[in-house]
Amino acid sequence: MSNIRKVAELAGVSVATVSRTLKTPDVVSPDTRERVLAAVDKAGYRPNLMAVQFRSRKTRNLVVLVPAIANVFFARVISGIQEKAQAFGYRVLLCNTLGREEVETEYAELVHAHQADGVIQLRAFNPFQEASLHGEGLPPMVNACEVLDDAPCPTISLDNRAAARAMTEHLLSLGHQRIGLIKGPQGSPLTRERIAGYEDALRCAGIEPDPSLLCRGNFSLQSGYAAATALLEHPDRPTAIFCENDEMAIGAIQRIRQAGLRVPQDISVAGFDDISFAAYCDPPLTTIAQPAEDFGRHAVEMLVAVSENLPLPSRHLVLPFELVIRASTAAVVR
Amino acid sequence: MSNIRKVAELAGVSVATVSRTLKTPDVVSPDTRERVLAAVDKAGYRPNLMAVQFRSRKTRNLVVLVPAIANVFFARVISGIQEKAQAFGYRVLLCNTLGREEVETEYAELVHAHQADGVIQLRAFNPFQEASLHGEGLPPMVNACEVLDDAPCPTISLDNRAAARAMTEHLLSLGHQRIGLIKGPQGSPLTRERIAGYEDALRCAGIEPDPSLLCRGNFSLQSGYAAATALLEHPDRPTAIFCENDEMAIGAIQRIRQAGLRVPQDISVAGFDDISFAAYCDPPLTTIAQPAEDFGRHAVEMLVAVSENLPLPSRHLVLPFELVIRASTAAVVR
DNA sequence: GTGAAAGCGCTAACAT
C-alpha cells in the first residue's frame, strides 16, 4: 500500500505539498499539481481514511439507530438517510436495535469513541446516559420519526395527534360510531399521540371513547391479526377499526375475512404510513401517508448542520401528512 | 476528552501499562490492573477508536452493498448481517446502491481507504475493478443472494434453478399447461437461473416454452401489475403466472382482480421469497421460502473468516429453499 | 511486570 510519502518521492515534492494538492488544489502551482496528480495515479495512492480521520478528528460517519429495519416504513426512512448522507459525503453506520436500550447506548457510544460524528435516533429514547456523559454536553444527535417529548436535540416528526384525528373524523363522517383502535407498543409517545387524536375526534363528535375498543399491537402483521381477533369477539363489535400502521391493518383485514366478514361492507379498516403494499391490498387501504424518505433526508441535513456548527433553520421540524382514502373504508350500513 | 496519557498519570503508570491493561489484562499485576481500571473509570476514558484502528490497521467495519433496502427481502438479509456483525464486534457501513455500479465501486473503495475490512455484495457485480486494484489481490469480499457466475470470492446462494423448477412443477401438477413468467431485470444471473428452472420443468413435461409468456419486471409491485396487464391481453391467456418475487405477485393479483378475474379460480399466481406479506395476502400466496436472514448471517461469518485469515469450511454455500403452498394456486378448471 | 520510545499516515503551523 502506497502512502503519501511515496507519492511525494515520486513527484519530487514534500508530503505537505501532496497533502495540499489533494485538499486545497488551488493553493499549489499548476505544474506541481500536475506532477503530484500523476504520481498519485502512478502509485495507485489512496489516502488512508483512518489516518485522515484520526488526524482531523472528523469521521464523516453517522450512527443510525433504527428500531426495526424489517419494518417497511423504516426501510424507506433509511433510504432517505442513505441518499442524503451520500450526497454530503457521509457514511452510514447502521444499527438495527430492535428497541433494546443497551444496544442503542452501545452504538451511540461510538460517537464518544470518535468512530462517528453524530447519531440519528429513530425512536423515542435518549441513548446518551447522563452518567456516561462525564459532564460533557450532548454529542450531535437528531431524533426523527418517533420523538421524545422533551427531546434535548433537533427533531423531525409528524403531528401524529392531528393525523389520527383526521383519520378518525373520516371514519365518523362515514357514520361509524364504534371505532376500534389497534395501538402500538406501550410507552411510545407516538402511540400516545395517536390515541389522543382518536379520542379528540370522538369527543368532538359527542362520543365518549370506550376503552374496551382499544387493543395493543406491536406494528407487526401478526399483532394486527391477533388484535382483530379480540375486537371481533367484542360483544358490541366496532364497525370500523383504525390501526396505527399499515402492517397491522393488513393483518386485521385477513382476520376479518377469515371470520366471514367483508371489508369494508361489514367493517371498515384504516391504516397509517401508506407503505407500498397499502395500495396493493384487497381492498386497497385507506391510510395516512407519511413522507418517510423525507424524515431521513431532513435528519441527515440537521445532523450535519449540528455537527458542523452550521445554523439550523429550525430545531423542530414537523412534516405534513395526507389522508389517503381508498376502498377499505366505507359508509356504515344500518 | 481524556486520553490514555491522562489515565496513565492518574494511575501513576506508563501509557504502555494502560494499553496492556485494556488489551491483555492478564499480563499486568492484579493491583496495577485495579489502579488503572479505577483511573479509567475516574477519567471517563474511552479509547479513541480512530487511533486504535489507525494504529492496528483493523477497523472492524464491513461495507454492505444492498441493491434496494426498501425491498422487504433485502431488509431481512440486512437484519441477519446486522445481528451477526454485532455479535462479532463488527460494525455495518450500509450502502443502498440502487444497482448503480459507480456507487458500488465508490463504497467498495472504502476498503482500500482503510475505512472497512471487507465488503458484502448482495448483487451479481464485482465492485473491484481490475484497474483500481493496482496489482494487489482482491480485498476480503463475500457475494450473497444474487451471485456472480464465476465469483472470485466466497458466495452464499440459493439453487434458483431448482427452486423455479419446483414451483413450475407444482403448477404443472395442478394441470396448468400455459404458465406465464414475470421475470426480474435483464442481465441478472438470478433471473436467468429461474427462467432456466421454469423451462426445465416445462420441457420435462413435454411442453415447449412459449417466449410470449415471459414478461419483464423489476421486482416492484408496480412492475408486477404492469406485466400482468400484458399477460392478460395475450390472445391465448396463461392459466397460471409465476412471478420471480412476491411483490410482483401481489401486484399481479391486484391487476387480475381488476380485470374481473379470480385468483386462483381463473388464474393461479405464485411468488418467490416468502416475505411476511405473502401469508397475509388475499389469497395467501404460494411461494418459495428463502432463509433471508441466514444469507446475511453466513455472509458475515464468511467475511470475518476471510478477513481474519481463518479457515473457511466451504467457499460456496447453497442454502435450502422450501415450496410453500398456500391458496393462490389451484387446479386448473376446464 | 513495567517503562521508554518509535512510529502508524496524515495535517497544519511555521518557516523559507
Place this chain on the structure above:
DNA sequence: ATGTTAGCGCTTTCAC
C-alpha cells in the same frame, strides 16, 4: 508556492 517538523492517541518492540 513549497518544505520542515511536530504531533494526533495508540500499540508494540525492546530494555530493564
